[in-house]
Amino acid sequence: MMKVLLVEDEILVRVGIKSIVDWEEHGYTVIGEASNGAEALEKIKDNVPDLVMTDLVMDTMNGFELIKVLRQDYPAIRIIVLSCHNDFQNVKEAMRLGASDYLFKLTIMPDELIQTLDTVRNQMGIMKIAASSTRDQIVHQNLSTIKSKVIHAAIEKSYVSAAECNKELKQLGVKVDLELDYILVYISVDEFYLANVNSRIKERELLKFSMLNFIAEAFERIESSEVFEYDGGDCLVIVNTEGLEHVTILETFIMLREYMQRYLGISVSGSLSLNHRGIRDLQEAHQEAITALEARFYSGGGSLYDYRERLDISADSSIDFPENLNCLLLDNWLEQIAIEKVKSFLAEYFDFMESCQRVSRHRVRNRLLEVLVPFLTAARKRGVDLENMKYDGGFTAQQVIAKYESLKLIRTWFMQFADDFMEECRRKGQTRGRAEIVKVKDYVNNHLSSSDISVSTAAVLVNMSESYFSHLFKKETGSSFVDYVNSMRINKAKELLLHTDMKIFEIASKVGVENTNYFSMLFKKLTGISPSEFRQ
Template sequence: MNLYSVLLVDDEEEVYSVIMKKLDWEAMGFRIAGYARNGVEALEMAEEIQPDVVMTDIKMPYMDGLTLSKKLKELYQKIKIIIFSGFDEFEYAKEAIKIEAEEYILKPINSNELREVFERIRTNLDRELDEKRNIEKLRAYYMESLPVLQENFYTSLIEGRIPASEIEKYLKQYQIPWSGPYYVATILHISTPDPQLELDPFLLGMSVKQLAEEQFVDKWRLNTFFYLGDILMITQLKETEEITAYTNAMDRFCKLAKRVCGAKVTAGIGPVCDEIAELPASYQGARNAVSYRVIYGNTRAINIAEIDPQGSAEEPWEEQSIGNILKKIKTGDEQALKEAVKESVTQLSGRGASLQKYQIFITELIAEIFRFGTLNGLNLDEIFSGTGDIYREVLQMESPEALENWLLKTGRQMQEIIQNGRQDTTKSFVTKAIEYVREHYADSGLNVESVCKNLSVSTAYFSTVFKKETGKTFINYLTEYRMEQALDLLLNQDEKTYVIAEKVGYSDPNYFSYAFKKQFGMSPSKYKAEKRK
């Protein structure tokens, strides 16, 4: 059974002891997650335990129950508040209504009345939980999300990440009515526009995509989406012979796009396939077709099956191999990198490559490493320090093993720099927070919200990262640091308690004494006397 958590707040210990004993909490569906002696302590505990219900007295030192309730409602909108008090005053009740407290109960608390209150709250909590799980709401949300889910499916499909056995399941789940029986992938590549025309590339792409959907919706069954900066189409054909008419239609569209949108579009058409699972190969063929624009020109359709029927669906292995190595570098998996490097070198030596092909491969490999390093902000001088002509050095290696060792060493260095960079980002984030505390701990208004505002991050993300790096919540760290400074003022500078309280960020000297005793087990004056014996 799901038990909802309760936090009890009262400065009189016997009160919450009685409350705890009055009821069979578990039978009612609740558990006592903790109790606090004042509002400040309760606020700190709420951050830790995230209670469903808070039952609080009004009159308490340091922070009263109404102020506590307001702050809790601001931080946790769904939290349920029960206020109990020995004061039958209209203003209190009115304030409780204003902050949307569930109940306002007068002391002494009757166990039957309290049971009824928690039963009502349990009903409300159950209803809210059920609403979250409500099938109709989930279905509505699912339908709203369907276009995004479909586009993610198309992307995963052409990347070859969906097993053939699961394709039918996703088509049904995402309501994609593909019946084929033939399929072809097409890439609409927009050449970089003339800078003088001041065209926004994204808006230009949207314009071309919209025009394509308008032109082909009646004649061809296709789905269009953006992928890696291009417009990708997955088209269904009834007969393989339709590819000729489709190619002609795409060629006419490229010229129309230039006239209507001012865009130079190349339509790369992959080979026709009779299985959805073969679309990744059709997509690779479409990519290769687009690359032929340097020979045939843009603003036209290029069908890979017409210009390169032998290699239409095969991406150059060098490009795949280099891309795989760089991907493993970025993921940080050393074993996967080792396997990718070994596979690449094995392919190179096993294909009977000529010296010219080997030189081309090395040239492309090093160029891609430098491009990858630049995009990821790596200092490549650090990796290749002491190296003269890196191209010459690698080209003159005398064995595949030497190339494999160099590649693996370079890849590991890049992995380490990337990983350290990620760790440094988190550490820098926490370091800034700690520095901020040390500069502003005397400010009584210092809290997690003010630190997050300074760092421009959400409180949820900040709290998670801070606790992960320091092992403490922000409130605990702040309190401990303030107490360290208080000790120095108390023992070494012989300051008065009320002066120390103000200097370390406590506007209420009494609460400072309370927090000090909680930290060190005795009052400031007694601690000082003990240390000077």
């Protein structure tokens, strides 16, 4: 449990920060509070925290003085500054002195608080900046964090004024001028969810740190450019374009791609916005780069994509399948355990999907979820537990479709999944087990809408004691009766989520779970995502 000391002279702010999250649930504990720096140091003498969250403007001893003492006497303690929106100069000075991050104390949200705490904790455990870096390195790392937050605000247009945001960027020494013509280059690791599995660097935060350094090094050759850390495995590069040839950006990306593959063992893609001018255009430039990057879904990644080539993409474009790709046919082949016909159907299905390159990837993902439904139906009928069929990254079938960034990779995964699924169906068919267990399974599948399915009900059905039935069911199926029933309920719920407009509370009732909150909790426990996320 990471120990946190809260230093803030306004008691209501302290109460608010302490109350908005369940600290211990996330691995933190608030060991004390102080109203100024001097009081904080007295408390630290008795119980040294891992992390101090401090205001800057306080009587007796302010936050700046506290940071100086902590850096001198307690260098292992990390510091998060609690600031106001109009307090950028003070935040910058605090970060220069050695603070790790900052939060706007009056508008702080629970997710933002936990994310910031987790980021600092990762820095402590992985990078060990305080123990191994010089003060200049610490300042450089913290300025990178500030730049990232400022560019987020610029893209989201959450700044107080465009002029103030421009001023902050200049104060940070940003080399690019947003008042001149610029383009936004979006750099993204291909399949970042799997990057720590495939990369030579297994720790995700350290991988991101190494990537940022490589990107900065590659773009040093373009004088008027600036690299910003963004979300997940992504970075933004803003480049002033006056006098710059487009081929220079392409050559720089190719060099970066080779760096990443050779030294980190990962593949990256990039995308380009149109030309823009002014900080107010940054949001549009960012969206253009994101749209251009959608081409990666079809090509498999490793390329630089231009927004001009995606101008005719429509999120509303429909996909009209030919008759031979009707999923009812797949239902039939799965029912017969006709492996070659199933694989042939899937091969033709993916061939057709790969031809739909002018359709948004979101719509394609939805159609891929539809082809998963016959597998869910067959799994429920045959007692196959899809939740145990996980692959790289520990992803389930629906998570692969939702998260993988390449249609080719989804196709490779799906074909392997189909092989494994059919083999499991064969195995289940050959060893359906004792007649009593088969009878119970059939009963469960025919009565999923009932909330009264229990061990006692099943035991009575086959004339056994509850304890003996539970033992026998686990021996025959490899799972407990309760787990089996829950798995069947959730498989049925998936079908209803994809093929009906029923509300979530109606689906919960339809599969025998009367409490909607419990249904959502159970669904997320077994699938990794909520019912609404699965439906999207």
